[in-house]
Amino acid sequence: MKDKISLFIKSIQDCVIIINNRGIIIDSNPAIQKVLGFTPEELTGNNVSMLMGAPHQAKHDQYLQNHQTTGVNKIIGVGREVIAVHKNGSKVPVRLNISELELEGQLFYVGMLHDLTNQRSIRKHITQVNLGLEEEVQTSNQALKEAMEKMTQNKLNLEQEILERKIVQEQLLEAQETIKEALQKERELSELKTRFISTASHEFRTPLSSILSSVSLIERYTTTETQDKRLKHINRIKSSVQNLTQILEDFLSLSKLEEGKKQDSKHIFDLSALILSTIEEVSTFAKSEQVLEYEHSGEMSVIYSNTQTIKNILINLLSNAIKYSPSNSKIYISSVIDATTVTVSVRDEGMGIPLEQQKYLFSRFFRADNATAIQGTGLGLYIVKKYLENIDGTIDFVSAPEQGTTFTICIPKEDFQ
Structure with missing residues (x-):
């Protein structure tokens, strides 16, 4: 049975590799030499990871163990593009399909590799062609843009005479708007001055109230025994006056405070x-x-x-x-x-x-x-x-x-x- 399988895979044009459950290559077909440079005899008995690039080379044995332990199929029956390593060390893009094969009570894995080098080359060529087409389109667009700009300029020249006739009218409207804005700013300034005076009285009210209260209390303290209380309120008046002076300075430099x-x-x-x-x-x-x-x-x-x-x-x-x-x-x-x-x-x-x-x-x-x-x-x-x-x-x-x-x-x- 094994001989029949070996004879069968040799007739397949794509690369075929059969490994056992430990990842050891037990058979391959001659197509492998054309793609990866190895003869079937050179591969037999070696771990299949020798054909893999990083990081799969170091982790392949663990992949096999996990599959056989858990039974979870992550790549079995799923085609994917990977990079294989040529005998001369170069990298070869291939499409890999893996399937399981049970023969005489033993589990084997069959990998079929299809060389994608030509497809990659075609893709690259298509990309280059697309880039060339895009460049031609951009060139055409630029020429079209220049033509449109020239047409636009001609149109502007034709409209210039009409626009000049409107300049005087627009200048009059702008002058009216300027006057209106100046009047509005004048009203706002007047309102700001009014509010500023009101604000000043608001900010002065607190220390002035404190001064008035202390003066009223000082009038009651007329004996020697109340000298300490009089001094306390005198100091409060001094503090309030100092605070008034500071607030006044803040108002006079309000613009600096805002900036x-x-x-x-x-x-x-x-x-x-x-x-x-x-x-x-x-x-x-x-x-x-x-x-x-x-x-x-x-x-x-x-x-x-x-x-x-x-x-x-x-x-x-x-x-x-x-x-x-x-x-x-x-x-x-x-x-x-x-x-x-x-x-x-x-x-x-x-x-x-x-x-x-x-x-x-x-x-x-x-x-x-x-x-x-x-x-x-x-x-x-x-x-x-x-x-x-x-x-x-x-x-x-x-x-x-x-x-x-x-x-x-x-x-x-x-x-x-």
């Missing part, structure tokens, strides 16, 4: 102490039974940053929390300093911000619909964001109508040691 060019000096200071003093300052105009609670987390409270900028930010956030929260409510202030970031949060129990308007919150002069009855200019949070941009900080918030708002600012912690 991020404003550079303030930095200091080492106690953040907790600054927050507590700011809370005390704004508490003078808190509503009836409003309570401001402060908590600092962590052992460190000293930072290196711009004291006045941080204070202006805190005054804005705390003033807004007081203004937009009802009487008999709490305002929670917290701070934490970790290895890289200084974080301060202000949470109120106020009216909140409508969800559909939250994206406009940091716009200049924006006022939410539910806050129009409360005095304000809509510039406070805009300035807060600009302050934070100047010190590489950020501000985020979470808010819902009638559920309050939480603002959180983060600034990088700088090393001052």
Whole structure:
């Protein structure tokens, strides 16, 4: 029976190789020499992996073992293109089909290889022809494009006279539009000036209220025993005046602030102490039974940053929390300093911000619909964001109508040691 099979495969024009279950070649036909250069006698007794390229050469025996162990057919009965190795070491593209053969109780594998060298050559030739055709098409397209451009130019020349007649009319229309834009800019400038004056009064209101409150209290402290209290309020007035001066400077250099060019000096200071003093300052105009609670987390409270900028930010956030929260409510202030970031949060129990308007919150002069009855200019949070941009900080918030708002600012912690 084996002789008949051997005689049969010798009559096949494609290469035929028969291996046993260990991958050893037991027979092949003469066509193998024409394709791969080996005679059947040179192949018999050798592992079929000698005809394979990487990575299949090193893994072939494992492929056989896995197939015989699991019974899973991954390539049996499936034709695929692979690279075979010629006797001279060159690579030969072939199409490989593998089938199983059981003979006298033994399992064999029959591989049929069809040389694809000519097909690859034809494919390459077709590719080259296609490239040549594409080049010719591109050349034709270029010639067509040039012809179209010439026709277009001729058309433009014919239309030039008509266009020239329209120039005067278009210039008149442009002049009218320019005048209209100038008038619009003038109206906007006038509105901006009006809003600027209103904004200035808004920003000055907090320190002025603190000064007025302290002056009223100083009038009550007329005895020697109350000297300490008078000094406390005198210092508060000084601080508020200093804050007024700083705010005025910020307004006078608003354009620089918006461009991020404003550079303030930095200091080492106690953040907790600054927050507590700011809370005390704004508490003078808190509503009836409003309570401001402060908590600092962590052992460190000293930072290196711009004291006045941080204070202006805190005054804005705390003033807004007081203004937009009802009487008999709490305002929670917290701070934490970790290895890289200084974080301060202000949470109120106020009216909140409508969800559909939250994206406009940091716009200049924006006022939410539910806050129009409360005095304000809509510039406070805009300035807060600009302050934070100047010190590489950020501000985020979470808010819902009638559920309050939480603002959180983060600034990088700088090393001052």
